[in-house]
Amino acid sequence: MAKIPVTFTHNGTDRAAFADPGQNLLEFLRRGLGDLSPKYGCGQGACGACTVTIDGQTQLACLVLAETVQGRDVRTAAGLADGATLDPLQEAFMDHFAAQCGYCTPGMLVSARALLDTNPTPTREEVIEAISGNLCRCTGYEPIIEAILSVAGRRATA
Amino acid sequence: MTEVQTYPTIDEAARAMARGAAYMGGGTIVMREVNAGTAAPVLVRTDDPTLRQLRAQGDTVSLGAGVTMAQILAEPQLDFLHPVARRVGGPQVRNMGTVGGNLFAAHPYGDFAVALLALGARVQLAGTSGARPVEDVLRDRARQVGLVAAIEVPRPRHGSFGFTKVSRVKPKGVSILSIAVLAPQTGGTLRGVRVALGGMGSGPLRSAAVERALDGQRLDRTTLEKAQSVASDGLQPPTDALASAWYRSEVVGVHLRRLLQSMESS
Numbered sequence: 111m112a113k114i115p116v117t118f119t120h121n122g123t124d125r126a127a128f129a130d131p132g133q134n135l136l137e138f139l140r141r142g143l144g145d146l147s148p149k150y151g152c153g154q155g156a157c158g159a160c161t162v163t164i165d166g167q168t169q170l171a172c173l174v175l176a177e178t179v180q181g182r183d184v185r186t187a188a189g190l191a192d193g194a195t196l197d198p199l200q201e202a203f204m205d206h207f208a209a210q211c212g213y214c215t216p217g218m219l220v221s222a223r224a225l226l227d228t229n230p231t232p233t234r235e236e237v238i239e240a241i242s243g244n245l246c247r248c249t250g251y252e253p254i255i256e257a258i259l260s261v262a263g264r265r266a267t268a
Numbered sequence: 269m270t271e272v273q274t275y276p277t278i279d280e281a282a283r284a285m286a287r288g289a290a291y292m293g294g295g296t297i298v299m300r301e302v303n304a305g306t307a308a309p310v311l312v313r314t315d316d317p318t319l320r321q322l323r324a325q326g327d328t329v330s331l332g333a334g335v336t337m338a339q340i341l342a343e344p345q346l347d348f349l350h351p352v353a354r355r356v357g358g359p360q361v362r363n364m365g366t367v368g369g370n371l372f373a374a375h376p377y378g379d380f381a382v383a384l385l386a387l388g389a390r391v392q393l394a395g396t397s398g399a400r401p402v403e404d405v406l407r408d409r410a411r412q413v414g415l416v417a418a419i420e421v422p423r424p425r426h427g428s429f430g431f432t433k434v435s436r437v438k439p440k441g442v443s444i445l446s447i448a449v450l451a452p453q454t455g456g457t458l459r460g461v462r463v464a465l466g467g468m469g470s471g472p473l474r475s476a477a478v479e480r481a482l483d484g485q486r487l488d489r490t491t492l493e494k495a496q497s498v499a500s501d502g503l504q505p506p507t508d509a510l511a512s513a514w515y516r517s518e519v520v521g522v523h524l525r526r527l528l529q530s531m532e533s534s
């Protein structure tokens with residue numbers, strides 16, 4: 111079957127690539143663009159490891175048809191750092207030991223970034239809600255919640 | 269491999285569906301099948317903006333079938349639907365999953381459809397005039413009913429609508445069961461009661477027994493007890509990984525009673 115041309119923005123850069131019919135966005139990003147930051151956990155929408163934002167909204171890349179990002183703004187965890195300068199969230203995840211095996215971390219970071227972009231000073235409940243679609247099998251979530259809140263606090267007092 | 273055909277308008281998509289193709293909405297269910305290689309060989313979708321339209325004013329609100337749970341939550345005038353939309357999946361699923369797709373979501377999904385059933389919603393199919401009761405679409409959903417274009421929902425009188433979802437994992441576990449109640453009162457008497465249950469059969473269903481127990485009554489202790497005691501009458505709930513049929517039958521009345529009590533006190 112014919113490949114489908116897709117032009118879109120990937121972490122702020124204009125990109126053009128070919129998607130296979132029926133290909134999901136996760137495979138498209140990983141295999142087609144070499145962005146390995148979104149992870150494959152389940153391919154069923156259950157784990158959130160593949161979370162990306164499309165036009166600012168968190169979505170599950172494994173359940174998005176790749177060709178539908180035509181003309182859209184797709185962001186992944188790989189786009190959070192600015193060269194060697196990490197996003198404050200990434201620093202906070204390190205400071206708070208919010209990553210153990212790290213498999214959930216890119217998805218967590220994307221969900222957290224999306225929350226803070228729309229709500230810079232979330233409550234603890236809002237943080238929990240925002241990452242409720244992301245599973246972590248290592249940390250027990252507390253360090254992740256603390257890390258996100260610490261960035262919110264920093265922003266609030268800055 | 270699955271081929272996905274995208275059409276600019278609802279009508280073109282509906283015509284393609286009439287030729288036997290399956291429809292893809294937000295894709296949260298269909299894409300799983302695509303990933304697993306079990307989806308239909310041809311899927312149809314459309315970018316028609318009218319599918320994402322939402323009219324929130326007035327006595328009847330209109331939701332395009334492609335309206336997402338997140339869109340509903342962002343609309344203050346749809347506050348009566350917020351407790352329902354909030355309980356569908358996690359944030360990413362709410363950004364993707366649509367109202368139209370929820371009508372066809374098999375157990376344990378379909379929480380929003382349960383609410384639509386209690387509210388007496390009507391379904392507008394592409395290429396047809398007039399709207400069909402949501403009951404009909406839910407009953408016929410195993411067969412191809414065509415492309416749902418929009419859903420009309422009568423706005424319930426303030427405080428007359430309640431919804432609860434029982435799940436094991438909070439905040440985003442799937443339903444053990446869900447209950448939606450429309451219970452308008454006239455001078456303290458319940459009139460025109462509609463009670464819908466999810467997780468208590470093969471799909472969302474109305475409970476005639478509970479409706480009979482409530483209609484024409486005052487919401488007092490006797491009525492609550494009666495409603496609780498008949499809640500599982502005539503139903504054959506499923507047994508799955510989350511709960512047995514026996515468990516569902518035991519607890520549905522308890523949750524129904526708590527829901528009715530919370531509506532009474534609010």
Ligand SMILES: Cc1cc2nc3c(=O)[nH]c(=O)nc-3n(C[C@H](O)[C@H](O)[C@H](O)COP(=O)(O)OP(=O)(O)OC[C@H]3O[C@@H](n4cnc5c(N)ncnc54)[C@H](O)[C@@H]3O)c2cc1C
Nearest residue numbers: 155293294295296297298357365366368369372378379416
């Ligand atoms: C992790 C996860 C958690 C979930 N949790 C819940 C939950 O708590 N509660 C719940 O109810 N659901 C849940 N779901 C299921 C699903 O996300 C929702 O039911 C959603 O509303 C389905 O909508 P969709 O647009 O994604 O459907 P799709 O996957 O696009 O379609 C589903 C079905 O509906 C049909 N369809 C879709 N739109 C139309 C239309 N306009 N006309 C005719 N047919 C149509 C499709 O052909 C298909 O058969 C969950 C899913 C995931 C992955």
Ligand code: FES
Nearest residue numbers: 151152153158172
């Ligand atoms: S890989 Fe997408 S949700 Fe698990």
Ligand code: FES
Nearest residue numbers: 210214246247248
């Ligand atoms: S750090 Fe291992 S899954 Fe979260």
